[in-house]
Amino acid sequence: MSENWVKVYTTSDAFAAEVLKQGLTEAGIPAVTINKQLSAYNIGEINVLVNKVDFDKAIEYIVENEIE
Template sequence: MSENWVKVYTTGDAFAAEVLKQGLTEAGIPAVTISKQLAAYNFGEVNVMVSQLDFDKAIEYIFQNEIE
């Protein structure tokens, strides 16, 4: 993975992070999720990451879709 990935979204809801990742991917913006949750308790953060080159497009997607 030679690209530089940057965080565009953080949530405590793993499902919401996966939905956002899928939406970004369908919009042509490659995305990954990185979970920092304690698996047994679903406590912690999940980060959605995109390439630095796609950062502006990802933020625009999040804004247009009113994702909080």
């Protein structure tokens, strides 16, 4: 992964991460998810990343939509 991507959200819920990624994308903020869970046990975390230049917009989106 390029050094231009930064983490804006971490969760253990794959569905929540995907919903956030889609919401960011629809808002014009390219986003990707990195799943670091052990697939057999769903232990670990999933990170949502955005480009460095979009970091402030992504945080604003998360706050506005009350995503925890």
